[in-house]
Amino acid sequence: MGEIASWLPxxxxxxxxxxxxxxFSMAFGLVVGLVLATIRLEPxxxxxxxxxxxxxxxxxxxxxxxxxxFAYFALPAIGIRxxxxxxxxxxxxxxxSAYLSEVFRSSIKAVPHGQxxxxxxxxxxxxxxxxxxxxxxAGRIALPATGNYFIALFKDSALASTISVTExxxxxxxxxxxxFNYFGIYAVVxxxxxxxxxxxxLGLRALERRLELSRRKARPKKVTA
Amino acid sequence: MVSTxxxxxxxxxxIQAKNVVKSYGDIPVLHDFSLDVARGEVVVxxxxxxxxxxxxxxxLNGLETIxxxxxxxxxxxxxxxxxxxxxxxxxxxxxxxxxxxxxxGMVFQQFNLFPHLxxxxxxxxxxxxxxxxxxxxxxxRALELLDRMGLADRADHYPHELSGGQQQRVAISRSLxxxxxxxxxxxxxxALDPExxxxxxxxMRQLASDGMTMIVVxxxxxxxxxxxxxxxxxxxxxxxxxxxPEQIFASPSDPRTAKFLQSVVHPH
Numbered sequence: 001m002g003e004i005a006s007w008l009p010x011x012x013x014x015x016x017x018x019x020x021x022x023x024f025s026m027a028f029g030l031v032v033g034l035v036l037a038t039i040r041l042e043p044x045x046x047x048x049x050x051x052x053x054x055x056x057x058x059x060x061x062x063x064x065x066x067x068x069x070f071a072y073f074a075l076p077a078i079g080i081r082x083x084x085x086x087x088x089x090x091x092x093x094x095x096x097s098a099y100l101s102e103v104f105r106s107s108i109k110a111v112p113h114g115q116x117x118x119x120x121x122x123x124x125x126x127x128x129x130x131x132x133x134x135x136x137x138a139g140r141i142a143l144p145a146t147g148n149y150f151i152a153l154f155k156d157s158a159l160a161s162t163i164s165v166t167e168x169x170x171x172x173x174x175x176x177x178x179x180f181n182y183f184g185i186y187a188v189v190x191x192x193x194x195x196x197x198x199x200x201x202l203g204l205r206a207l208e209r210r211l212e213l214s215r216r217k218a219r220p221k222k223v224t225a
Numbered sequence: 226m227v228s229t230x231x232x233x234x235x236x237x238x239x240i241q242a243k244n245v246v247k248s249y250g251d252i253p254v255l256h257d258f259s260l261d262v263a264r265g266e267v268v269v270x271x272x273x274x275x276x277x278x279x280x281x282x283x284x285l286n287g288l289e290t291i292x293x294x295x296x297x298x299x300x301x302x303x304x305x306x307x308x309x310x311x312x313x314x315x316x317x318x319x320x321x322x323x324x325x326x327x328x329x330g331m332v333f334q335q336f337n338l339f340p341h342l343x344x345x346x347x348x349x350x351x352x353x354x355x356x357x358x359x360x361x362x363x364x365x366r367a368l369e370l371l372d373r374m375g376l377a378d379r380a381d382h383y384p385h386e387l388s389g390g391q392q393q394r395v396a397i398s399r400s401l402x403x404x405x406x407x408x409x410x411x412x413x414x415x416a417l418d419p420e421x422x423x424x425x426x427x428x429m430r431q432l433a434s435d436g437m438t439m440i441v442v443x444x445x446x447x448x449x450x451x452x453x454x455x456x457x458x459x460x461x462x463x464x465x466x467x468x469x470p471e472q473i474f475a476s477p478s479d480p481r482t483a484k485f486l487q488s489v490v491h492p493h
Binding site: 112114115117120121128133214216 | 331339386403
């Protein structure tokens with residue numbers, strides 16, 4: 001028991017780095033993914049559509065670990081030196097943006113066309129239609145898949161250990177190399193991952209239920225004298 | 226109240242469509258179609274399905290582009306092109322499109338309410354975000370409009386909690402909230418259960434008597450007979466004949482009108 005306690009400080013620090021890596025990469029992936037999805041709604045705009053499509057296909061067609069190596073080991077050759085943490089966020093964020101953009105694109109397309117027509121016939125310009133009418137509905141459609149990607153990203157962030165980011169797995173590896181207690185340490189690391197991913201998945205499911213439109217009810221009427 | 230007759234001196238038509246031509250690929254939908262609608266006029270478009278009625282009213286707020294012809298609405302030129310000037314569909318510039326959409330409301334067959342917003346929020350959405358009306362004033366107006374449609378007690382309900390007839394009346398309120406000079410109705414009762422049609426038609430009748438300019442595509446001949454100032458018969462993308470309801474229903478001059486009316490009144 002005392003042995004486990006002695007591991008905790010460095011594993012907790014590692015977990016903190018894992019969570020930061022996940023949150024920042026996810027934020028990057030969400031923003032870039034949404035921009036890519038929007039671009040790919042309009043294939044006639046070739047100057048944006050083609051580069052966006054190439055980006056998505058290249059990213060989805062190559063291994064994440066290669067992208068991490070590229071960001072950390074290859075970019076210095078053209079003068080871009082990133083610290084491991086930044087390179088990790090960049091590679092994970094870019095990788096997930098490609099997948100998320102496809103989720104967002106299909107979710108936006110799943111909103112009935114009549115919603116665009118109704119909103120624009122009220123004089124709402126494109127940006128407003130998107131922001132006020134389409135995205136609130138597409139977001140609900142996208143939530144389950146996006147949540148899955150979030151949890152997958154949390155676990156994939158362990159790959160950043162290969163470019164020397166001292167996140168949770170790498171912290172474990174360092175301890176294991178020093179103590180040779182591979183079984184104990186990797187078991188505790190696994191518990192740490194689960195301790196975040198399982199509640200997250202429960203939380204996402206609860207959020208999904210909460211946002212379900214059919215569960216929305218008229219607010220109880222105020223009793224007026 | 227709906228104020229539409231404030232420019233009584235203006236004698237030029239509010240809505241003017243001249244020689245409108247449109248096709249989907251090789252399939253022609255509108256052949257040289259022309260129609261003028263005066264301020265305060267209620268025009269009902271009738272005709273068999275596929276005759277171009279819906280396509281025509283959708284061109285009036287830019288939901289459909291036209292290949293050639295000229296459309297002017299409340300002084301704004303929405304489309305203007307010579308015949309076959311370029312071969313490309315005529316695309317209106319975004320400013321005149323915006324202006325026209327603010328001027329002309331539209332009510333759809335499938336209601337198209339925003340499902341994530343309550344009835345009142347649906348009505349307030351465009352006034353708040355497009356006209357920048359303060360939230361409180363917009364809500365007050367929305368409640369008035371919903372009350373006029375007999376929906377005072379449904380203001381805070383979501384669309385899925387409302388019947389089709391109620392949803393359609395919310396959609397009409399939503400359109401009215403932008404103070405349009407005219408409203409287009411695209412088969413607004415066709416998706417409703419028969420017992421809910423009456424409440425929507427009553428609301429439209431009320432609007433007509435308030436002086437709203439309306440172009441109505443419908444199969445409700447009773448409504449056309451009682452409310453229309455002018456009935457326009459379309460077939461194959463062409464205007465077959467137009468006249469007062471008495472003329473069209475009592476003594477149609479074209480055999481296609483007679484045949485169509487026959488089929489609507491005695492469907493079997």
